Amino acid sequence: MFDLLPMAPPDSILGLGEAFKKDPNPKKINLSVGVYKDEQGQTPILASVKEAERRILESEKSKGYLSIEGLADYGREVQNLLFGADHEIAVAKRAVTAQTPGGTGSLRVAADFLRKHFANSTVWCSKPTWANHQAIFQAAGLAVGSYAYIDAAGQGLDFAAMMESLEKVPAGDVVLLHACCHNPTGIDPTPEQWKEIADLVDRRKLLPLVDFAYQGFGDGLTEDATGLRELARPGRELLVCSSFSKNFGLYSERVGALTVVAGSADAAERALSQVRISIRVNYSNPPQHGAAVVATVLGDPALRQQWEDELTAMRSRIKSMRTLFVATMKKLAPQKDFSFIERQRGMFSFSGLTNMQVDELRTKYAVYVVGNGGRINVAGMTPSNMAPMCEAIAAVL
Template identity: 75%
Template sequence: MFDLLPLAPPDAILGLGEAFKNDPNPNKINLSVGVYKDEQGNTPVLASIKEAERRLLEKEKSKGYLAIEGLADYGQQVQEMLFGAGHPILKDKRAVTAQTPGGTGSLRVAADLLRKHFAAAKVWVSKPTWANHQAIFQAAGQLTDVYTYLDSTGKGLDFDGMIASLEKLPAGDIVLLHACCHNPTGIDPTPEQWKKIAAVIKDKKLLPIVDFAYQGFGDGLEEDAVGLREIAATGVDVLVCSSFSKNFGLYGERVGALTLVTNTAEAAQRALSQVRISIRCNYSNPPTHGGALVAGVLNDAALRKQWEGELAAMRNRINKMRHLFVDTMKKLKPEKDFSFLISQKGMFSYSGLTNMQVDELKTKHAVYVVGNGGRINVAGMTEENMPKLCAAITAVL
């Protein structure tokens, strides 16, 4: 029967990773898949995680199932990361959290929940957004559309256009927002702009989903939560999809969370009861290991301090590479200004390269970036590969 199935196209991003693996060029450079790399080009296991893992393995006595919503300690620590310890939302028990298999799992659980209970609502995503966002919600049976985000230069936020788009949305529709380190552009609203976005969401009676995949990779753990906290401060219901792939380096462990914020503790428990059903019909309950590592780090003052230092080091290395890239390109191609990359945040940036230039980078120079804006994973840059990278980009411009 499967002989009749059509061959599906490769994933737009992960497919590039496969092509990179198969490329025999010894000097190839991969700036496509969103994975952090250190100066040696490796994706490291954080020292804080290694210590948390050592302690876990010493104490672990069972491989039994977790509750449907996962580890209670994990959920509590996730909420404190999002809102801060002692926040009124936490004190009033107006937030509930379910541990999920990565941020993608969180988004899919949210999509199933919303499709079941708000079937008429359309999901609006930024133009552009992460390539998988619309696919996840469409797979759950929801309609999707886009709101204005990137300006006409491709280098900044069209804030007036964004607000105008949001103000036109029907009450009850769903808006997906990037908390920080916007993927794929690296362009974020300012704290003042977040206040206006939050006010429009409340005024238009929209339901926000905040995708929080990079907390700590922008300006810092607290600074990166400003947008979410501004929205929550208005009193609207909020869904938050967290991922700990990047900030804890736990890519292969698939560690995420879905947090729902409501107006009352009773509403929160009602919402959690429905989340449990969505999870039970999907993967039943989450894996233990990765969530236990995150909880182990966040529950221990010394490990948390160590982890925050490691996170700051990753953030600073990315920012260093941004500056080095801009400086190197200025020397090689002074008439082409790439300084806009410095103001962008997180792992990704829109380079402005055309699809033709992106293809030429791959076929002629073994440099892999994502098309449709030339999304570059800045974390894949190193001091060693920077000269070859910039020379290749100069050649295709």
């Protein structure tokens, strides 16, 4: 039966990571996969995470199954991070949270839930968006559309075009919004623009699905939730897909959450009962370890402070690499203005490199960048790889 199977193409981003691993060039530089690297080029385990793991190892008494929606403490902490303490949503018990395997797991559970109960809704994604978005919703059987996002120069938000295309989305459809640190562009709406987006979503009766994979990587934990909190108006419904892969460095532990905000506590409980069904037929119940780590860190004031400091250090390092990149390129290729990179947020930016330049970077200089816009992972830059990397980019321009 399997002899006739066609070979599937490698994943556009993870496939590059595999090619990077196999590249024998000792000077190779990986700016493709979305993983944070420290100054030494390592993806560290945070000290707050290590301490939480030590405590869990000592106190853990059972490996019994979790409930379908996972750890209750974790769900509470996730909601606190999203909306802040004592938010109307929490007081009214309008939100329910299910622990999921990573942000991807949460997107897939959301997709299955939407497909089952709102099969005629189309999911509208920004153009461009994270490559997996479209694939996840289509795999669940939903139609996917796109709305305008990036400007013609590829350096900023074309807000007028974005609003114009969202205006055309039919009532009851789903609009996927990146809460912060838009992947792949690094371009986010301003707080004033978020307000206009929330007004439009309200007026047009659209369902926002907020993908929150980088809380704390933009301007801060609270600042990065500005758009989400604007959407979370009294009585309004929304879905939030959280990932703690990046801000806790828990990539391999698969820690995420799906939060459904309904109009009332009763509707929220009914939504959760349906989300449980989607989970049960998918992976039954979530893995414990990563979510226990997050709940332990967030539930202990000292550990939480330590984590916030570590998160601030990651964010500051990325920002300093943006500044250094712009300064270095200014020296090496003054004819091209890269200053927009400094205005963007999070791990990624669209460099504007053409597919030919991206290919040449890989084949001639072993510098790995994602094609179709030249997405670069700024968090893969270090003070020591900056000069050779910028020299390679200057050479292919």
